[in-house]
Amino acid sequence: MDTTTLVPESVDGHVILAFDGSPDSERAVRWAVEIAQDLKCPLTVVTARDLSRQWPAMVGGSQEWDDVASERLGRATAQVGQHGGLAPQVIATKQPPVQALRDLSTTARMVVLGARGHTRVGGTLVGSVSQHLVQHASCSVAVVREPASTQSRDVVVGVDGSEENQAAVKLAFEVAAARGVGVVAVFGWHPDSGERPIGRLPLSGDVVDHVHAGEQLVEAAVEPWQRRYPGVEVLVEAVPIHPSRLLSDASAHRGLVVVGSRGRGAFTGMLLGSVSQSVLAHAHSPVIVAR
Template identity: 35%
Template structure:
């Protein structure tokens, strides 16, 4: 396998079991993409003016910085065991988790985070770091939730918005990498606003709107089906709330992909309501897409 040497896959670690789960997923993602893997520990303690070296009279390899270096070394060894063909590097970077991962994302093809962690990544349990990184990173962010599966489809939420189109592109790439089918899902209860200030009809024809939804779904994936003819695609239009439908689809998926915002998103929100809800309730790893970085 010839590996590309461009933008790496970047994964954040903190010594937790969830972080090592993220490392294993990140190693496989790097192998799919033929890219290097960069493992990063955000080391916040210097900002807190805490001593990070060995304690006086203590072992020479003691102290917070040596502990952080061990976290990274353990993660590097785990990644190399999963994907020996992938070049792996590790680094301890001074700073808070969100700031460090956003800085790393500027040069990354993909950022991978665990759904919970310790220390600098403790907020991932409720999504504080994940939400901020997913909403601001200039590359897709993969959050490792649930039990990663080797089978099942890649599922993508489609609503016709610009970010949804970006998400569809990432979903096709992921399906092609994994030799997996793709399920493109549009869920709706009522007509969705196209943008701020859009006036929705008080009365509408369900069948007519259903036909419109099917057209939007077909158009959203059409260009990519030509680019990825090897990917089998299923269109699925479902009556229901998008977050609930996608969470339900995630139970049999190996990956779910959503845009950071959808149609009618409020600009001040870090993440749209759907992506935020799926982040908390997905049973499969989730990719949140704000911008799509070219594959080359």
């Protein structure tokens, strides 16, 4: 296998795993294999020259980079084999990682990367590459961190009733069906902000009315996917708690959170909604930003 491939034959519909040799990227290997199997997609492993913070001090020329890239990709490929027997395509590139992954995302099914790589800043929960990519990628992006709990592998999906949000609901059901787990579809709102579950519903002091309206909104959003995946058990929740906190709290007890890239109330031109940004920063499980 040529582990220094610079131009892939194709990554159409592939799951792309960004690998820089950091502990977080190694943690993402098994997850990437699993999601590729769930979605029945080929897997491509990518390493980029400046994913490593040690690069300027340890490598000077192209031959040295070839050696580093070959070692990284060989290690990643071996780990992929241990976790599922897939034979991934591999790519080593001298492009900046964000540029390389953005380019690949135009035809890929999903990009998977660790929450933090070698370039992370101390104390941050999501690295700069992850932060940039979830905003600018053309496909879904999964940011992997070790789940806080292994008691439930159910998939949590944030629902807001918007058309853009359907990509997240669809993906949540696809993954849950493949894994034989349930979907927890949640809608949250801040009771003190003047928000309400449905714009047409008059705001009253009766929280029960708003909970019921929120449940109806969620049920309408998941109904097409329940029909398509009848074996997936669905739990509907509408809670007067800000959606970012609701999803972050739910992630502490579930295996995965799926959110949309934008939703209701997003400004025109906004690349990533505020709820999605907050969930990425505070979640206790892997997060997929769906597109």
